[in-house]
Structures are given as C-alpha cells and as structure tokens.
Amino acid sequence: MTNATSIATDMASNALKGAYSFMNSPVAPEVVLVPKKSLLDWISDGYLALALPVVAYWCFSMIFHTIDTLQLAEKYRIHPSKEVAARNKAGRMEVLSEVIFQHVLQTVTGAVVLHFDAEPMTGFEARAMWEWRRSLPFWVPNEVIYFGYMYGISLLRVFVGFCIIDSWQYWLHRLMHTNKTLYKMYHSRHHRLYVPYAYGALYNAPTEGFLLDTCGAGLAAILTGLTHREQVLLYTFSTMKTVDDHCGYALPWDPFQWLFPNNAVYHDIHHQQFGIKTNYAQPFFTLWDTVCGTKFHGFEEYERAQRRITIDKYKEFLSKREAEKQAKISKGITSKKDQ
Ligand SMILES: *[C@@H]1O[C@H](CO)[C@@H](O)[C@H](O)[C@H]1NC(C)=O
Ligand SMILES: [Zn+2]
Numbered sequence: 001m002t003n004a005t006s007i008a009t010d011m012a013s014n015a016l017k018g019a020y021s022f023m024n025s026p027v028a029p030e031v032v033l034v035p036k037k038s039l040l041d042w043i044s045d046g047y048l049a050l051a052l053p054v055v056a057y058w059c060f061s062m063i064f065h066t067i068d069t070l071q072l073a074e075k076y077r078i079h080p081s082k083e084v085a086a087r088n089k090a091g092r093m094e095v096l097s098e099v100i101f102q103h104v105l106q107t108v109t110g111a112v113v114l115h116f117d118a119e120p121m122t123g124f125e126a127r128a129m130w131e132w133r134r135s136l137p138f139w140v141p142n143e144v145i146y147f148g149y150m151y152g153i154s155l156l157r158v159f160v161g162f163c164i165i166d167s168w169q170y171w172l173h174r175l176m177h178t179n180k181t182l183y184k185m186y187h188s189r190h191h192r193l194y195v196p197y198a199y200g201a202l203y204n205a206p207t208e209g210f211l212l213d214t215c216g217a218g219l220a221a222i223l224t225g226l227t228h229r230e231q232v233l234l235y236t237f238s239t240m241k242t243v244d245d246h247c248g249y250a251l252p253w254d255p256f257q258w259l260f261p262n263n264a265v266y267h268d269i270h271h272q273q274f275g276i277k278t279n280y281a282q283p284f285f286t287l288w289d290t291v292c293g294t295k296f297h298g299f300e301e302y303e304r305a306q307r308r309i310t311i312d313k314y315k316e317f318l319s320k321r322e323a324e325k326q327a328k329i330s331k332g333i334t335s336k337k338d339q
Contacts (some may be wrong), residue, residue, distance in 0.1 A: 020142035029126035045228035061198035089192035196246035250311035
C-alpha cells in the first residue's frame with residue numbers, strides 16, 4: 001500500500017467513526033426538519049410506491065411469459081402447457097384487460113390516499129439515535145444503533161406488514177370460499193384459471209381485487225405507519241410474490257420459492273378441483289392454514305422433511321391422481337357394458 005492510499009484509508013475510517021460519534025456527544029443534536037430527497041430525482045417516493053409494483057408486475061411476469069413461450073424450463077413446469085388453453089375458462093385477452101383495469105383502480109386509489117399524506121421530512125434522525133443511545137439499558141456499538149434505526153426498524157415494519165396482508169387475505173379468501181354467494185359473485189372469477197400463469201396473478205373480479213389486494217396492502221401500510229420508501233418495498237415485494245405464486249413453475253433457483261414455504265406449488269393445489277377447499281393462505285406464509293387446519297393433507301409428511309413441497313413429489317401426485325381417474329372411467333365403461 002502506498003503512503004497516499006493508507007492515509008486515504010485512515011481518513012475514510014475516521015470519517016466513518018466520526019459519523020456515529022454524535023451519539024456520544026453530551027449535547028443533543030439539533031432537529032432541523034427539511035423535505036426528504038426522493039430516491040429518484042424525477043418521481044416522489046409516494047408515486048414510486050404506486051408505479052413500481054405495476055412495472056414489477058409486468059416485467060416479472062414477462063420473464064415467466066418468455067420462459068413459457070420459448071420453453072426454457074420445461075422440466076420445472078407444473079402443468080403441461082397444453083392444459084393452459086384446455087382447462088382455463090378465461091382467455092388471455094380477458095385476463096389482460098382485467099389486470100390492467102385493476103392496476104388503474106389501485107393506482108388511482110393510492111394517488112387519492114397519497115394526496116392526504118404529509119410530505120416526507122428528514123432531520124430528526126440524529127436526535128432520535130442520540131436518545132436511543134441514552135435510553136438503552138445495555139451498551140451496544142453506535143453502528144448497531146445507526147443501522148437498527150435507519151434500516152432495522154423499516155425491515156421490522158415491512159415484516160409486520162407481511163403478516164397483516166397475510167391475515168387479511170387468508171380470512172377474506174376463506175370467506176369467499178365458504179360463502180357460496182360471495183364465491184359465485186366474486187371469487188369464482190379468479191378460479192377460472194385452473195392452470196395459473198404469471199400475469200394472471202391479479203385476474204379477479206374488480207371488487208375482489210380491490211378488497212383483497214389493494215385494501216390489504218393499504219391497511220398494512222396504514223396500521224404499521226410505513227414511510228413512502230417502506231411502501232415501495234412492501235408493495236413491490238408482495239406484488240412480485242403474488243406473480244411468483246401463479247407463475248406455473250417450481251423453479252429451484254427462484255428466491256421467492258426458497259424463502260417462503262408458501263410457493264407456486266402450494267398455491268397451485270388451491271387452483272385444482274381437489275384442493276380448492278384448502279391452502280387459502282397467501283401470499284407469504286402458511287401459518288394460518290396450519291393453525292386453522294385448512295392445509296392440504298396429501299403432502300404434510302413430505303413437507304415436514306423438506307419444509308416445502310417440491311415439483312417432483314407434486315408431479316408424481318398429479319399423475320397418480322390422473323391414472324386413478326382414468327382407471328375409474330374405464331372401469332365405469334366396462335361395468336356399464338356388463339349390465
Ligand atoms: C354470504 O354473504 C352474503 C353477502 O354478504 C350474505 O348476505 C349471506 O348471508 C352470507 N351467507 C352465509 C351463509 O353466511
Ligand atoms: Zn381461492
């Protein structure tokens with residue numbers, strides 16, 4: 001290392017230490033509130049939280065659409081592609097226009113809510129960290145306070161947001177299945193897709209899409225008091241998770257399917273006739289299904305061993321079911337002939 005670089009390194013590390021040393025000062029840092037700079041120059045964080053989920057929905061589902069059309073991952077496909085057209089009761093154009101309508105509705109609703117939000121401010125953080133330093137009953141490094149305050153709290157709030165979305169969606173979704181009127185009026189629309197595909201994730205009756213997805217996410221943001229930046233994270237992440245749940249593939253290298261046991265296969269079961277009264281939990285965890293005993297029973301043992309249901313076991317299960325069905329049909333034909 002040359003002398004110059006070593007001096008530069010020392011200076012940088014001193015600056016870093018200095019950056020946290022305000023917490024040790026006997027004098028409280030002054031609070032001077034100024035408008036917070038947005039993540040991107042050309043759009044406020046509030047509008048980014050509305051726009052990015054829509055962009056992410058289409059970009060992410062177009063990746064799956066490409067994998068589908070170019071047949072890039074046939075091994076991991078949950079259902080053969082010919083089933084998409086044969087079993088689905090909604091055409092591609094209908095799905096496309098309904099999803100676009102829902103995106104417009106959710107963006108307009110978000111913009112109206114945003115209109116009443118205060119402008120995000122900054123300048124209070126140093127004071128808050130300084131107070132944390134004094135009120136903590138045990139010693140922790142200043143760095144931990146800094147990252148805990150600046151990022152830890154945000155991640156925690158977003159995680160609580162996940163739990164709120166999950167609870168809201170589980171109970172509403174379950175109600176839509178237990179009440180026949182509600183099912184027929186609203187939720188049956190989403191179930192016209194027996195073989196889900198990525199951009200069909202938000203194919204819903206408009207009222208249901210609004211109640212389940214838009215209100216669910218909005219409620220999570222309001223109850224946890226998310227900042228606009230945290231909303232960017234929560235909305236975009238949960239949108240991508242929903243797309244992933246409907247993607248039609250069980251991909252071994254898909255981070256969503258690794259992180260969450262509630263994956264594409266788990267939700268696919270719910271879209272089949274044999275599983276429609278189970279696996280209501282969505283989009284993140286399987287906790288509510290476990291607690292309420294609404295989890296599909298066929299895979300529990302396997303899931304306990306693997307933490308998730310994999311494509312191989314699921315395909316094995318599907319082909320066994322199909323074989324049994326065919327056997328029953330041909331038996332029915334022979335017994336009719338016998339009579
Ligand atoms: C189902 O929901 C409808 C509409 O909210 C309601 O009028 C009806 O009483 C409910 N039925 C049952 C069985 O709960
Ligand atoms: Zn359903």
